[in-house]
Amino acid sequence: MRPDTHPAPGFVRRRTATGRATSYRVGVSILWFRRDLRLDDHPALVAAVADGAPVVPLYVLDDALWPAASANRRSHLARSLAALDDATGGRLVVRRGDPREVVPALAREVGASEVHVSAGHEPAGRRRDRDVAARLAELDVRLVATGSPYAVSPGRVRTGGGTPYQVFTPFRRAWLDHGWRAPAPRPEVTWADVRSDGLPAVPATSADLPEAGEAAALARWREFLDDGLAGYGEARDRADLDGTSMLSVHLKWGEIHARTLLADLAAAQADGAPADDVATFRSELAWREFHADVLHHHPEASSESLRAVVPDDAWADGPDADAAFEAWARGRTGYPFVDAGMRQLLATGWMHNRVRMVVASFLVKDLHLPWQRGAAHFMAHLVDGDVPQNQLNWQWVAGTGRDAAPYFRVFNPVAQGLRFDPDGDYVRRWVPELRALRGKAVHEPWKHRADDAPDDLFAAADRSVEDDDPGPRRDADGSPASGPRHPDPYPAPIVDHAHERRVALDDFHRARGSADPDR
Numbered sequence: 001m002r003p004d005t006h007p008a009p010g011f012v013r014r015r016t017a018t019g020r021a022t023s024y025r026v027g028v029s030i031l032w033f034r035r036d037l038r039l040d041d042h043p044a045l046v047a048a049v050a051d052g053a054p055v056v057p058l059y060v061l062d063d064a065l066w067p068a069a070s071a072n073r074r075s076h077l078a079r080s081l082a083a084l085d086d087a088t089g090g091r092l093v094v095r096r097g098d099p100r101e102v103v104p105a106l107a108r109e110v111g112a113s114e115v116h117v118s119a120g121h122e123p124a125g126r127r128r129d130r131d132v133a134a135r136l137a138e139l140d141v142r143l144v145a146t147g148s149p150y151a152v153s154p155g156r157v158r159t160g161g162g163t164p165y166q167v168f169t170p171f172r173r174a175w176l177d178h179g180w181r182a183p184a185p186r187p188e189v190t191w192a193d194v195r196s197d198g199l200p201a202v203p204a205t206s207a208d209l210p211e212a213g214e215a216a217a218l219a220r221w222r223e224f225l226d227d228g229l230a231g232y233g234e235a236r237d238r239a240d241l242d243g244t245s246m247l248s249v250h251l252k253w254g255e256i257h258a259r260t261l262l263a264d265l266a267a268a269q270a271d272g273a274p275a276d277d278v279a280t281f282r283s284e285l286a287w288r289e290f291h292a293d294v295l296h297h298h299p300e301a302s303s304e305s306l307r308a309v310v311p312d313d314a315w316a317d318g319p320d321a322d323a324a325f326e327a328w329a330r331g332r333t334g335y336p337f338v339d340a341g342m343r344q345l346l347a348t349g350w351m352h353n354r355v356r357m358v359v360a361s362f363l364v365k366d367l368h369l370p371w372q373r374g375a376a377h378f379m380a381h382l383v384d385g386d387v388p389q390n391q392l393n394w395q396w397v398a399g400t401g402r403d404a405a406p407y408f409r410v411f412n413p414v415a416q417g418l419r420f421d422p423d424g425d426y427v428r429r430w431v432p433e434l435r436a437l438r439g440k441a442v443h444e445p446w447k448h449r450a451d452d453a454p455d456d457l458f459a460a461a462d463r464s465v466e467d468d469d470p471g472p473r474r475d476a477d478g479s480p481a482s483g484p485r486h487p488d489p490y491p492a493p494i495v496d497h498a499h500e501r502r503v504a505l506d507d508f509h510r511a512r513g514s515a516d517p518d519r
């Protein structure tokens with residue numbers, strides 16, 4: 001027997017005008033999942049069950065977005081939806097089509113009075129939600145937004161004068177002062193049983209992708225709290241170490257919420273985790289929130305530079321520019337740290353943050369290609385590809401963002417490699433042609449080649465690959481197999497960094513009508 005105070009699922013207890021307690025039937029509500037594929041710390045889920053109503057867990061595979069998303073992101077999403085389906089006892093309702101049609105149709109079908117969501121903040125998501133809300137209103141159904149993918153909703157943190165922050169450091173200070181809610185408790189939910197179009201198939205991809213879903217996110221986070229947080233401040237910049245949390249993909253899909261991370265960080269610090277490391281990690285989360293805030297106020301930043309830094313004629317185009325872009329995208333620029341990063345991206349759908357900065361700087365300032373081209377390539381491969389983070393980090397590197405690295409800060413791809421991959425392990429891991437080179441030499445293979453032995457680097461590299469991989473390398477008579485295992489030898493640098501840096505700085509000063517003071 002249910003105790004008197006707990007109405008049956010689908011019923012809510014209210015007092016009548018005469019004071020008598022009675023149960024009313026409530027309609028089902030819909031929880032429309034988007035970038036919040038979890039059940040823990042989910043304020044919109046709490047709101048959806050508030051009246052004890054059964055909840056229809058809905059995911060809409062948007063016809064306009066699903067085919068356009070990269071295979072890596074579709075793979076992650078498909079696996080995350082499968083995990084969410086498990087977590088809801090197989091009740092996840094997947095419907096295909098335009099949410100503007102699908103959501104109102106489902107609301108009518110199940111007799112829902114409310115559709116709950118976590119607020120969307122990206123430009124396209126906001127437009128979609130406005131349209132869906134208007135159509136639902138025609139059916140007398142409310143679209144209720146509770147919470148967002150951020151600890152503090154974009155647009156909330158303002159200066160004393162009520163204007164948005166333009167610069168990260170004061171934003172972070174105000175964000176910390178603003179604070180955030182405690183994680184939402186996980187409610188008891190009665191999932192409604194409604195027809196689904198079925199989970200999407202997991203598309204094939206050549207990349208080795210991380211596990212998807214809320215349980216994987218929580219497991220990864222706990223592992224990082226135990227083994228990665230202490231020392232994070234030092235290790236996070238080292239490309240050769242596994243020194244970061246690898247949570248970006250889980251945050252992107254909302255498999256874990258930033259609020260949970262912030263609460264756990266505070267608890268870890270109270271338990272003795274180093275305050276500096278905690279502060280550094282919190283600061284990285286603040287960057288994520290800052291970028292979402294900037295995009296909230298400047299939706300155009302997803303495709304347009306927020307400020308011009310060089311004259312329009314500074315950008316390369318035509319066949320040579322296309323060839324340079326291809327070399328960059330395939331990891332064949334002849335700059336090992338850049339190439340390692342681009343190959344890590346192709347192989348895993350992820351790239352270390354330090355290397356993202358270096359390859360982005362290389363595209364914009366060494367190859368003189370617009371950041372949007374690089375950002376599109378990243379979005380096509382990153383499993384954590386996220387419009388505010390990707391576009392605004394690109395704008396940061398390109399010097400076109402609100403609070404960006406100055407344009408004249410040009411990353412030196414060799415010096416960065418030597419500093420953040422000091423023994424060359426990262427390069428050797430992703431650029432097998434260079435495995436024969438020891439230590440730092442991998443960062444300057446052309447120099448090594450000219451300076452001293454082995455004078456035939458590529459023969460040496462081939463031998464090393466043979467050592468690492470005992471696959472069939474010989475013909476039946478024992479002679480070397482025809483065709484090299486790596487058909488393309490490692491390329492010579494496609495540009496001279498020192499020269500291209502000067503060109504970039506000249507362009508920068510040309511735009512200002514000023515002479516380069518270093519000239």
Ligand SMILES: Cc1cc2nc3c(=O)[nH]c(=O)nc-3n(C[C@H](O)[C@H](O)[C@H](O)COP(=O)(O)OP(=O)(O)OC[C@H]3O[C@@H](n4cnc5c(N)ncnc54)[C@H](O)[C@@H]3O)c2cc1C
Nearest residue numbers: 244245246247248284288353356357384385386389390393
């Ligand atoms: C050119 C470029 C493109 C990028 N594109 C994306 C993207 O599409 N999606 C994305 O999530 N991140 C992007 N980043 C930011 C950053 O590289 C990744 O968030 C980070 O590498 C993810 O690894 P992690 O989770 O192990 O990071 P950790 O070091 O463990 O950091 C913890 C969390 O803090 C946040 N964070 C860390 N660094 C940044 C940063 N620079 N900006 C914003 N948030 C940050 C992330 O949510 C990250 O998961 C980009 C950076 C650059 C320079």
